[in-house]
Amino acid sequence: QVQLVESGGGLVQTGGSLKLSCTASGRSFSTYDLGWFRQAPGKEREFVAVIRWSGGTTRYADFVKGRFSISRDNALNIAYLQMNSLKPEDTAVYYCAADPRKTLVPALNPREYDYWGQGTQVTVSS
Secondary structure, X not given: OOEEEEEOXXXXXXXXXXXXXXXXXXXXXXXXXXXXXXXOOOOOOEEEEEEOOOOOOEEEOHHHOOOEXXXXXXXXXXXXXXXXXXXXXXXXXXXXEEEOOOOOOOOOOHHHOOEEOOOEEEEEEO
């Protein structure tokens, strides 16, 4: 099992940057794929980015490509989401989640993730 805690959210102006962290406890973190998702008020939770357990493969939602970057440090049990060129439509609660399955490709569906953090609020002002 793994417990996840997000941090780094906050209020930023359009065009600004934030770096979210996802700190994990538990010895299995390095064997799990790690995804970032977000949920805006009145909307469903949506995929943002995912990184393979080894760090070798990443995938991004089209709406963040070129702006966001996901990374992880398995030695420190931490993953990051660097967010640049933020837009008001990026405002949401951001969650990290871990997928313990060994799938051929990283999962994009939030229902396929077993472990979730509590979320961190990101607000982008116009």
